[in-house]
Amino acid sequence: MVRQGGKDIEEEPPATLEEIAQAIGACRRCPIGCNGTRAVPGEGPARTRLMVVGEQPGDKEEQAGRPFVGPAGRLLDAHLARAGLDRARLYLTNAVKHFKFVPRGKRRLHQSPTAGEIDICRWWLDSERRLLRPQIILALGASAGRAFLARTPAVGKERGAPMELADGTQLWLTVHPSYLLRLKDEVRAREEERFQSDLRGLASSLG
Structure with missing residues (x-):
């Protein structure tokens, strides 16, 4: 029995990342899992020192079935490379595995998951983390x-420095790259430098 979103779930945690990828597609424990979108599993090696976690898949990710392949993902890739971090050696996933959106004509606009939806989906993330055993986790947003x-952290105050989780894993917090995409001109340039500084600090800690 495990706890998920404040409820007892009579289910054994998945034994492999492949099992997680299959099982999240059938998960209907929150409204997002019932909205008809395809679940997007994590991507990366089964053993990694760094786990990168975003909020949820977006429109492009849901269509492709892969995390971080849209505009925010391309920006993240560029900053990871600049900080000396090879995406191919990292595990990338999301806190929520389905795409939550509101329809606007032919478009699907991102809608942030609620705290309760994040807490329910945490069981899958904990299962990934248990199998991967990363040294460091980077939380985007x-x-x-x-x-x-x-708890919902204050990113502006808590970003860019390690926090130790109960099992000794380092948690680093920074903004989600989608936030950077919404900025303009000098403000965006300044915030991208802050983002890069956060990644350089993490890379230094990773060694």
Whole structure:
């Protein structure tokens, strides 16, 4: 028995990442899992020192069935490479495995998951973490941070420095790259440098 979103779940945790990828597609424990979208599993090696966690898949990710392949993902890739971090050696996933959206004509606009939805989906994230056993976790944005801290963190105040989780894993918090995409000109340039500084600090700690 495990706890998920404040409820007891009579289910054994998945034994492999492949089992997680299959099982999340059938998960209907929260409204997001019932909205008809395809679940997006994590991607990366089965053993990694760094786990990167976003909020949820977006429109492009849901269509492709892969995390971080849209505009925010491309920006993240560029900053990871600049910080000397090879995406192919990292495990990338999301706190929530389905795409939550509101329809606007032919478009699907991102809608942030609630705290309760993040807490329910945390069981899958904990299962990934248990199998991967990363040394460091990078949480992109407040929703991802909540999945590990059981509270919604203040990203502006808590970013860019390691926090130790109960099992000794380092948690680093920074903004989600989608936030950077919404900024303009000098403000965006300044915030991208802050983002890069956060990644460089993490890379230094990773060694």
